[in-house]
Amino acid sequence: MPIDGAFLYNLRREIDLVAAETRVDKVNQPSRDEIIISLHKRGFSGRLIFTISDPRVHFTDQNYENPAQPPMFCMLMRKYFTGAKYVGSYQDGLERVVRFDFDTYNELGDNITVSILIEIMGRNSNIILLEGNRIIDAIRRTSVESGKRIILPGAVYEPPESQNKISLIAADVKSVAAKIRNLQGRLSDRLLGLLDGVSPLVAREIAFYATESADAEILDDTAYMRLIGMLERVKSSIENGQPTLLLRSGTTPYDFSYIPINQYGKMAECRVADSFSALLDSFYAERRHQENMKRRTADLMKLITNTVERISRKINKQRAELKACENKENLRICGELLKANIGTVERGATVCEVINYYDPECKPLRIKLDERLTPAQNAQKYFKDYKKAHTAEEMLSKLIEDSEQEIVYLESVFDALSRAECESDIAEIRLELAESGYIRRQVTAKKQQKNRALPPYHYKSSDGFDIYVGRNNRQNDVLTLKTAERSDIWLHTKDIHGAHVIIDARGGEVPDATVIEAAEIAAYHSKGRHSSSVPVDYVRASRVKKPSGARPGMVIYEGQSTVYVTADEEKIKSHIAQ
Numbered sequence: 194m195p196i197d198g199a200f201l202y203n204l205r206r207e208i209d210l211v212a213a214e215t216r217v218d219k220v221n222q223p224s225r226d227e228i229i230i231s232l233h234k235r236g237f238s239g240r241l242i243f244t245i246s247d248p249r250v251h252f253t254d255q256n257y258e259n260p261a262q263p264p265m266f267c268m269l270m271r272k273y274f275t276g277a278k279y280v281g282s283y284q285d286g287l288e289r290v291v292r293f294d295f296d297t298y299n300e301l302g303d304n305i306t307v308s309i310l311i312e313i314m315g316r317n318s319n320i321i322l323l324e325g326n327r328i329i330d331a332i333r334r335t336s337v338e339s340g341k342r343i344i345l346p347g348a349v350y351e352p353p354e355s356q357n358k359i360s361l362i363a364a365d366v367k368s369v370a371a372k373i374r375n376l377q378g379r380l381s382d383r384l385l386g387l388l389d390g391v392s393p394l395v396a397r398e399i400a401f402y403a404t405e406s407a408d409a410e411i412l413d414d415t416a417y418m419r420l421i422g423m424l425e426r427v428k429s430s431i432e433n434g435q436p437t438l439l440l441r442s443g444t445t446p447y448d449f450s451y452i453p454i455n456q457y458g459k460m461a462e463c464r465v466a467d468s469f470s471a472l473l474d475s476f477y478a479e480r481r482h483q484e485n486m487k488r489r490t491a492d493l494m495k496l497i498t499n500t501v502e503r504i505s506r507k508i509n510k511q512r513a514e515l516k517a518c519e520n521k522e523n524l525r526i527c528g529e530l531l532k533a534n535i536g537t538v539e540r541g542a543t544v545c546e547v548i549n550y551y552d553p554e555c556k557p558l559r560i561k562l563d564e565r566l567t568p569a570q571n572a573q574k575y576f577k578d579y580k581k582a583h584t585a586e587e588m589l590s591k592l593i594e595d596s597e598q599e600i601v602y603l604e605s606v607f608d609a610l611s612r613a614e615c616e617s618d619i620a621e622i623r624l625e626l627a628e629s630g631y632i633r634r635q636v637t638a639k640k641q642q643k644n645r646a647l648p649p650y651h652y653k654s655s656d657g658f659d660i661y662v663g664r665n666n667r668q669n670d671v672l673t674l675k676t677a678e679r680s681d682i683w684l685h686t687k688d689i690h691g692a693h694v695i696i697d698a699r700g701g702e703v704p705d706a707t708v709i710e711a712a713e714i715a716a717y718h719s720k721g722r723h724s725s726s727v728p729v730d731y732v733r734a735s736r737v738k739k740p741s742g743a744r745p746g747m748v749i750y751e752g753q754s755t756v757y758v759t760a761d762e763e764k765i766k767s768h769i770a771q
Contacts, residue, residue, distance in 0.1 A: 196249055196313055196473075198287030198390025199361075199427075200451050203434040204251060204469040205282050205291050211239065211252065211470075212279045217295065220274055222267035223257035226332060228309070228320060230270075232279060243311050245332060247477055248318035250291065250311050252470035255478050269330055270322065273297065273307045280306065286360040287390025287431070289313040290352060292323070312353060319344065326350055358389035361428040370421045379410050380420075390431070394448055399423050401456040427452060436472040438464045446476050489619055490610050496631065497607045501600055508596045515589040521582035526551050527560045528575030531568060538568035602666075602744040608690035608720045609665045617647050618664055625667045625745055650692075651770040652714055654707035659697040659770070662718050666746030669693035670739070673748060679735035682708065684715045687728035687755055691719025693746070695734065709756060710768060717760035725759045 196204070215232035222228055227244040242253045263271075277295035284291045292310045299305050308323040321344060322329035328348050335344045342351050359369055369388070376383040380400040385393060397407035403420040404412070412420065434451030440462045441447040448454070449472055453463050466472035526549070531538065534547045541564050549558035562571045606622060613619050627634035649672055650662035661676070663669035673683060673693045682696035682703050694715040696703050712729035721727040732753040739748050 195315065195392065196289065197392035197395065198284075198289050199395070199431045199434070200392070200449070200469070201289055201291060201313065202284060202287055202362075202390065202431055203436075203451050204473070205284055207469050208241070208250070208252070208293075209281050211237075212241065213281075215239075215279045217274045217277045217279070220267060220270045221257070221259045222264050222270075223259050225264070227257070228267070228270065228332075229253070229257060230274065230309075243309060243320050245311075245318035245320060247480075248311070248313040248315070249473055249477070250293075251473040253474045255474060266330060266332065273322065273324070273329060274309075277307060285352070286362065288352075288355070289390075310350070314353065317341075321350065323350055356389070359387055360389040361391075361424065362431060366421055366424045366428060370417065370424060373420070374412055374417060379408055380404060380412060381407055391427075392450075394450055394454065395427065395452065398450075398452065398454055398456050399427060407456050436466040436469040438466050438472055438476065440464060446479050449473070449476055486613060486619075489616070490613060493610055493619070493622065493626065493632075494607065496626075497603050497610070500631065501603050501607075504596050504600055504603075508593055508600075511589050511593050511596070515586060515593065518582045518586040518589070521579050521586065524575050524579035524582060527558075528572050528579060530558060531560060531572035531575060535568045535572065538562070538571075540567055598744070598747070602747060605666060605690045605746055609692075612692075612718065612722075613664075615647070621646050621665050621667060625665060628667075629744065650718070652711075652765070652768040653770045654696070654704075654710045654768065656704045656707045658699070658703060658707045660707075660711045660714055660768070661695045661697070662714060663693045663746075666744070669746040673734065673737055674739055677734040679733065681734040682711065682731055683734045683737050683750070684708075684711050684729055684731040686715055686719040686721055687730045689719050689721045689727065691715060691721070693748075694718070709758060712756045712758045713760050714765055714768070716758050717762065717765050722760055726757045727759065728755050728757055730755050 212232055215234045215237065217230050218233045218238070219231040220228070221231075224246075226246040227242065229240050229242045231238065231240050233239075239252045240254075241250065242257075243250045274295060274297070277297035280294040280296050282291055282293045290310065290312045292308045294306050294308045297305060297307055305324060307329070310321040310323055312319045312321070319331055319333045321331040326349055328344060328346055328350050330346050331344045333344065334346075335341045337343055342353070344350075359372075361369065373380070373383050373387060376387070380403065381393070381396040384391060384396040384399055388396070391399075399420070400409055401407045402423040403409075403416045409416075430452045435453075437450050437453055438446060439448040439450065439454050439457075441460065447461060451469075454461070455463075466475070529551075530547045530549060531545075533550075534545070537547075538545045542562050543564050544559055544561055546557050546559050548555050552558070562568075563574065566574065606626065610619070610622050613622065623632065624634070626632045646668070647664060649664060649668055652660040652662070654660055661672055663672045669692060672695055677683065677695045678698070678700070680700050681698045684694040684696070685691060692715065694711055696707060696711050708731055712731065715729045716722065716724075716727035719727070730750070730753040732750050736752050737748050737750045
């Protein structure tokens with residue numbers, strides 16, 4: 194995932210091409226670790242972001258909120274860079290250090306070159322402002338006491354210590370392959386230790402191509418020749434790479450590179466982006482969105498998880514008590530036999546033996562007695578214990594069933610929460626949990642208006658039929674029980690938590706192709722999103738009922754048919770109604 198030197202090489206040349214002849218219009222600092230400079234020229238404007246949280250530099254289309262009062266570092270940048278003309282960039286081989294140069298004038302009217310230098314080195318990443326080779330300032334300052342390079346205003350800039358690795362840009366591939374062959378250890382580790390600008394992902398990909406295993410150590414003659422061929426391809430890609438996004442399960446951004454990645458097989462999919470900047474912008478925007486949603490839903494996720502665990506413990510305890518009730522018939526039999534033999538039982542006895550006429554063989558049965566009670570009172574005690582066990586069995590069975598239904602409901606809420614896309618979706622789920630008594634309702638009227646519920650998802654089938662999808666359980670109820678007409682088609686994943694889906698049948702028949710497309714949409718909006726061959730039930734909406742007292746989103750239905758589909762995100766997105 195970290196940007197390697199070769200990816201940065203492609204990215205830097207792309208920025209040079211796009212930013213040529215531009216001037217700095219604005220400088221902003223949204224956070225301590227992020228700088229955004231706005232560049233413009235006739236017919237073009239763009240924003241270049243430099244950040245050392247997830248270290249990178251690229252053009253961005255995302256919106257960043259700026260503080261009311263610009264930080265001092267931002268004010269310093271505005272002094273030096275506002276109006277400056279972009280000259281170009283410099284990268285020493287495939288080092289992960291890039292300098293972006295700008296022409297401007299100082300206070301005396303002299304022409305000077307000022308630079309933004311970004312060091313992409315993990316936790317030691319930095320953004321440094323330079324005038325010539327002298328440091329103006331840096332996001333992270335370091336002094337001699339820190340034991341690192343001196344990064345202070347006025348100091349002469351010294352680049353990070355070189356690792357003296359081989360750069361494929363200028364090296365002969367066959368000599369590089371020969372050196373790699375003479376080393377020991379896993380092939381990917383040898384590549385990583387020898388080649389400059391190569392990330393672990395690319396090193397594993399080279400090893401995978403050469404040996405059909407990312408962890409191989411042995412390099413035979415065939416693998417050696419394949420290694421040479423792959424190194425040639427990588428060298429060519431460094432000069433002319435493709436921005437490649439790696440997707441897990443076809444939808445989740447996982448990693449990126451400048452070459453196709455095949456080592457994960459069917460577990461990951463490669464997709465070529467429009468540009469290196471567009472790739473990084475979308476990748477980190479999606480990552481930031483997922484992290485924000487995860488943070489905002491963490492309290493609800495924890496609440497649901499803890500509640501499910503508590504209910505599960507309660508169910509286990511109730512099942513143990515229910516199992517103890519299985520002996521209730523023996524209590525009744527003991528009472529009946531004591532009552533039938535009351536004249537033969539001695540008062541004060543602790544046990545008696547009677548003929549068990551409930552047994553086909555009429556075997557004798559020993560019955561324990563309470564010596565403090567009369568025979569009649571012992572019989573009544575057995576009847577009382579039987580009645581108590583019988584009542585407990587009925588109550589425990591109902592309690593266990595209710596608890597199991599509650600777990601099913603909470604898991605459906607958890608699923609909806611995991612698929613929430615915005616603050617309004619989360620607010621709706623909070624409201625649902627508040628109405629169900631799981632959390633306190635603390636939403637002001639102003640906040641309710643701000644987080645007004647979004648309408649159901651709306652899709653169009655290839656045949657032109659409208660398809661609607663509920664965002665949460667409350668919306669599922671409204672969509673299924675109030676909005677849908679009796680002739681509409683209702684769909685839901687079979688035995689899998691997911692959204693209610695409605696096809697507007699317009700009072701007539703729905704083509705099979707539309708049903709399949711709606712089933713794929715139902716699979717996409719379910720817990721089975723990343724699975725293949727997901728079963729989806731479909732039936733007329735008139736056959737869907739809500740049991741009295743059922744929780745939000747819980748329905749029953751009959752007469753359904755089932756289809757098996759696989760959700761394709763790109764295909765489903767193409768059906769979004771405009």
